[in-house]
Amino acid sequence: MPQEKKFNLTIPVISLKNISWKAPGEGFKLHDISLTIPDNTYAVLMGSTGCGKTSLLEIVCGLRQPNQGQIFLDDRDVTLLEPRERRIGYVPQDLALFPGRRVKAQLSFALQMRGLSDETLIQQLAEDLRITHLLERLPEQLSGGEKQRVALARALAAQPRVLLLDEPLSALDESTREDAMTLLRTLQSKHALTVLHVTHSSSEANTLGQLRLRLDDGQIVSV
Template sequence: MIQLEQICWHIDGRTVLDGVSISIPANTYVVLMGPTGCGKTSLLEIICGLRRPSAGRVLLDGRDVTRLEPRERGIGYVPQDLALFPRLTVREQIAFAPKLCGMPVLEQESLVRRLADQLGITALLDRQPDALSGGEKQRVALARALAARPKLLLLDEPLSALDESMRSEASSLLQSIQKEHSLTVLHVTHSSAEAETLGQLHLRLVNGRLESSTTRV
C-alpha cells in the first residue's frame, strides 16, 4: 500500500503540492491526470526519492521511506524521457539494478532473459539505445524498472512517444505486467482514453491537491 501524508512541495515561492494525502491499496492500477505543470511528475519524484518534499511523509506498506535513497525504496520508475543509459546495451540496461544490488551473475542473466522474453525484446539484447525505435525503448525502460523487483511501479507518460496504432498493444502489455508481477502502478497520463482503459482508480491533481474516484475493480 502507498500512503501519502500531507505532502507539500514549494519552489520559487510557489506552492505546487499542497497537503497531498491518499492511501492506495496494493495491486491497484492507478491513473493520475491533471493539467501540464500541475506537479504530477514532482509527486512521482517525491514518492521514488528523487525529490524531497517540503513537508509530509511517504509510507510504503506502513514503512516511512521519506528520507531513504531511491535504491532503498523498492520502487520501479519509468520517467517520461525513459532515461536509458546511452552506452549500455539492452542486456546491461536490464541487469543494472540487479547488479547494483549484488545479485549473483547467473541469477542476473536468468532474470534478464525472462523479462526480455516477456516484453518481446530478446532480439534486442545486444543493441544500444540509439538503434532502438520509440516502442522498443519503452519496453526496455519497463524491463529495466521491473528488474529491480519492485512492489510499486511509477510510470510518467509511458505511452506518449508511441503512435496511436501502438498504444492499444502497449496498454494491454502494461495490464498484463501489472497482474503478473502483482504490482501497484501509478501511471501519469494526459489521455482520457488511456486512463479509462487502464485505471482502476483515477486521481486528478487540482490546485495542488488530489481528487479521486474509483472506476472499476
C-alpha cells in the same frame, strides 16, 4: 480540505500523508496531498501540464524531498529513505535509458548494483517485454516503442513492489499504444505490482485505471 482516497478491500501499499512541496524559486506547489493506493492496484493520475504530476512521482520514489508530510510503503515510513532503499521502480517520460549501454546491460543494471547476476530473470523479462532480439542493441538503435519496453524491463529487473510511470505512452502512435496498454496490464497482473501511471489521456485512464485520480492546483481533487 485535502481528500484522502481509501479502498477498504486490501492493505494499502502506498500512503501519502499531508505531502506539500514547493519548487525552489517558483510559485508552483503541491498542497497537503493525502492519498492511499491499495496493493496490486493500477492507479492513474491525470492533470494538466505543469500541475505537479511528475514532481509527485519524484517525491514518491525519493528523488525529491517534500517540504512537509510523510510517505508510507505498507506501514513503513520511507520519507527519509534513499531512492534505492524504497523498492519503487520509476520510468520517466523521457525513459532515460543509459547512453552507451546495450539493452542487456540496461536490464542487468539493478542486479549489478546489488552485486548479483540472474541470467534467467533477464531472459524472462526480455521475453515478457518482447525484446529478446534487441538485447545487443544500443539505445540509439531502438524505436520509440522498443525504448519504452526496455525502460519497463529495466525497472522490473529491480523487482519493485511499486511502479511509477510518467506518461509512458505519450510518444507512441495509436496502434502501438493499444498494444502497450495491454502489455502494461499484463505486467501489472503478472508481477503483482502497484502502479501509479501519470497520463494526459482519458482513454488511457479509462482502459488502465482501477483507481483514477486527478491533480489540480496542487491538490488531488477527484476520483
